[in-house]
Amino acid sequence: MKLASEIMDHPVLWVLAFVIVLIVIFQAIxxxxxxxxxxxxxxxxxxxxxxxxxxxxISSLGPSFAIIxxxxxxxxxxxxxxxxxRIGIVGSAPIETVGASLGAEAAGEQLSDKNFSxxxxxxxxxxxxxxxxxxxxxxxxxxxxxxxLQTKLTSGGGSRAKWLxxxxxxxxxxxxxxxxxxxxxxxxxxxxxxxxxxxxxPAIMWAAQRFNQNWLREWSLGLVILVGMSVGYFLI
Amino acid sequence: MVVLERxxxxxxxxxxxxxxxxxxxxxxxxxxxxIWGVIICTIAFPLYLSFGLGYHPGWSVILTGxxxxxxxxxxxxxxxxxxxxxILGVSGTYLAFLTxxxxxxxxxxASIAQxxxxxxxxxxxxxxxxxxxxxxxxxxxxxxxxxxxxxxxYLINALPESIxxxxxxxxxxxxxxxLAQFALKKPVWGIGAIALGIFAALGPVxxxxxxxxxxxxxxxxxxxxxxxxxxxxAS
Numbered sequence: 030m031k032l033a034s035e036i037m038d039h040p041v042l043w044v045l046a047f048v049i050v051l052i053v054i055f056q057a058i059x060x061x062x063x064x065x066x067x068x069x070x071x072x073x074x075x076x077x078x079x080x081x082x083x084x085x086x087i088s089s090l091g092p093s094f095a096i097i098x099x100x101x102x103x104x105x106x107x108x109x110x111x112x113x114x115r116i117g118i119v120g121s122a123p124i125e126t127v128g129a130s131l132g133a134e135a136a137g138e139q140l141s142d143k144n145f146s147x148x149x150x151x152x153x154x155x156x157x158x159x160x161x162x163x164x165x166x167x168x169x170x171x172x173x174x175x176x177x178l179q180t181k182l183t184s185g186g187g188s189r190a191k192w193l194x195x196x197x198x199x200x201x202x203x204x205x206x207x208x209x210x211x212x213x214x215x216x217x218x219x220x221x222x223x224x225x226x227x228x229x230x231p232a233i234m235w236a237a238q239r240f241n242q243n244w245l246r247e248w249s250l251g252l253v254i255l256v257g258m259s260v261g262y263f264l265i
Numbered sequence: 266m267v268v269l270e271r272x273x274x275x276x277x278x279x280x281x282x283x284x285x286x287x288x289x290x291x292x293x294x295x296x297x298x299x300i301w302g303v304i305i306c307t308i309a310f311p312l313y314l315s316f317g318l319g320y321h322p323g324w325s326v327i328l329t330g331x332x333x334x335x336x337x338x339x340x341x342x343x344x345x346x347x348x349x350x351x352i353l354g355v356s357g358t359y360l361a362f363l364t365x366x367x368x369x370x371x372x373x374x375a376s377i378a379q380x381x382x383x384x385x386x387x388x389x390x391x392x393x394x395x396x397x398x399x400x401x402x403x404x405x406x407x408x409x410x411x412x413x414x415x416x417x418x419y420l421i422n423a424l425p426e427s428i429x430x431x432x433x434x435x436x437x438x439x440x441x442x443x444l445a446q447f448a449l450k451k452p453v454w455g456i457g458a459i460a461l462g463i464f465a466a467l468g469p470v471x472x473x474x475x476x477x478x479x480x481x482x483x484x485x486x487x488x489x490x491x492x493x494x495x496x497x498x499a500s
Contacts, residue, residue, distance in 0.1 A: 031320065036314070036318060036320065039318065041313055041317065042310065042313070042314075045306050045309055045310045045313070046310075047411075048306050049303055049306045049307070050407050050410065050411055052299050052302050052303050052306070052363075053299075053303070053363055053364050053403060053407050054403070054404055054407050054408070055299065056295065056296070056299040056359070056360065056363055056364075056403075057360065057364070057399075057400040057401070057403040057404045057407075058400070058404070059295045059299075060292070060295070060296075060356055060359075060360055060396055060397075060399075060400045061396075061397060061400045061401070063288055063291045063292065063295070063356075064288070064356070064393050064396045064397050064400070065397075066284075066288070067284055067285060067287075067288040067393060068393055068397075070280075070281040070284045070285060070389075071281075071285070071388075071389045071390040071392075071393050072390055073382065073384075073390060073393060073394065077382045078397060080378075080381060080382065081378040081381070081382060081394050081397040081398050081401075082397055082398070082400075082401040083401070084374065084377055084378040084381055084398055084401075085374040085375070085378055085397065085398030085399060085400065085401030085402040085405075086401040086402065086404070086405045088370070088374035088377050088378075088398070088402060089370050089374055089401070089402035089403075089405045089406050090405065093370070093405060093406045093409045093410070096366065096406070096410070097409070097410075097413045100410065100413060100414065101413065102432055102435040102439075104414070105429070105432045105435075106435075109414050109415075111310075112414060113410060113411065113414040114306075114307075114310060116365075116410055117364075117365075117407055117410055118303060118307075118363060118364065118365055119361075119362050119363060119364070119365035119367075121365065121366065122439070123439050123440075123443050124337075124338065126436065126439060127334065127337060128334045128338075130436075131330050131333045131334045131337075131476070132327075132330035132334070133330075134330070134333075135322075135326045135327070135329035135330035135333065136322045136326050136330070140436075141433050141436060147314075147318075147320040148320050148321070148322040149322065150314070150320070151311060151314040151315055151318075151320040151321065151322050152322040152326050152327060152330050153330070154310060154311040154314055155311040155314075155315070155322075155327045155330060155331065156327070156330035156331055156334045157334075158307045158308065158310055158311050159311075159327075159331045159334075160331065160334040160335065160338050161307065162304055162307055162308070163335075163338060163339060163341075163342030164341075164342050164345065164346070164362050165300050165303060165304050165307070165362065165363070166304065166342075167342050167343055167346050167362075168296075168300055168346055168358060168359060168362040168363070169296075169297050169300040169301055169304065171346070172293070172296065172346070172350075172355060172358050172359060173293065173355075192488075192491075195487055195488060195491050196340060196484055196487075196488070198447070198450075198451065198454075198487070199451075199454055199458075199483045199484040199486070199487035199488070200336070200337060200340060200480050200483070200484055202444070202447045202448070202451060202454045202455055202458045202483055202487075203458045203461065203479045203480040203481070203482065203483025203484060204336075204337040204476070204479065204480055205440055205443050205444040205447065205458065206444065206455070206457075206458025206459045206460075206461055206462035206479050206483060207458075207461070207462045207465060207466075207475060207476055207479035207480070208436075208440040208462070209437075209440045209441060209444050209458075209459050209462050210459060210461070210462020210463040210464070210465055210466040210467075210479070211462065211466050211475075212436065212437040212440055212441075213462075213463055213466065214463070214466035214467050215437075218434070219434070219436075219437045220437075222434045222437040222438055222441065223437040223438075223440060223441040224441065225438075225441070226437065226438040226439075226440070226441025226442040226445065227441040227442075227444060227445045227448075228445070229442070229445075230441070230442040230445035230446055230449075231445055231448075231449055234446070234449060249442070249446070250439065250442050250443070250446075253438055253439075253441070253442035254435055254438045254439060254442070256438070257434050257435065257437060257438025257441070257442075258428075258431040258432065258434050258435065258438065259431070260434070261430075261431040261433070261434030262427065262428065262430075262431040265427075265430060265431070
């Protein structure tokens, strides 16, 4: 049986991943161009446009660095091209990990297994790609009508919007409870790391608020991963 | 001079209306074109693995994976674009939902830029400002990702075995950290979810039902709690 690690960095996967991230960059360049054209009409000077672009670029540095640590970690699980195409478009590293884990489990394997097979990797890729496509399809098809839908959902006492948010938040927490429970069932080391992460995260959030350091919030998951790996390093 | 000035101020509202409509139709055109392009690549990727390389795991496996993942994310597909739309506008939505990192990158970048040029979110000036800021953020983020991916593989290969082994603890760290982040907002839901998670993993629950039990269980638990809170407030 072919191992996933033998096909993860196939050239065709690299090409597809590069096309995807280049489309993302191309889209941003196009949107800067059409925005610049309309900028004087909405009362923005050339100087302000430059300042906005610089602000956007600088503000993205913090989150981008935080994403890096998570992305490097994902590489060990699903390989470089898949990591690049998943992290390059909508969907965060944790949610992609969820997708990959569920896909691998559907094929009866575990993502971090040493003999993770090519078939299970393909199942993981399908799950991540189909799952992530939802956002793209909704955006491509419904952006025009989103405005109307928004007012419809949030009007009428706002209770429908509230329950929608209750259900989706609870579904998310439930999913991470499932994965957490799975890690605890795996063994003592995983349980310790899980509990450490569970305690370190609120500590970081508390510190970010107490000392008013917003970058700490952006770095929170990256730091938790680093702490978890360090603890794990001394456990094994 | 006076006549000319008056002429421009009278003519500009209608012209600016027209130009802004043109901006939106360009945003729709390029936004849809790029997103459909990515959708096609996104399908081509697993299709190639399945049939180009011949590692097809079977449609039932794919469906099982997709359905259990869908149980987690399907609601978010609709909730996120809807809830962010008023802040992002048409062009911002196309950008943010292609590049991702909406909560941690796009929205902060846009709102800082808006405060610098004193533009209110939801206005035309606000939308153009957000579009420019998110575009710049997207370019920086994506470029950095490409560099890190290309260099990252080298970095991983250069790491000693003991450190590479500790990467296997990334998963419990991510799951614990994210659960804690949610639990800060909803601690009781978090406790319920982790109790269900441990029960599903160790208890007599068939594997294919584990995800469903945890998600549906937590949703029911949360809805009951919220209903109780609502009736308490009413009385």
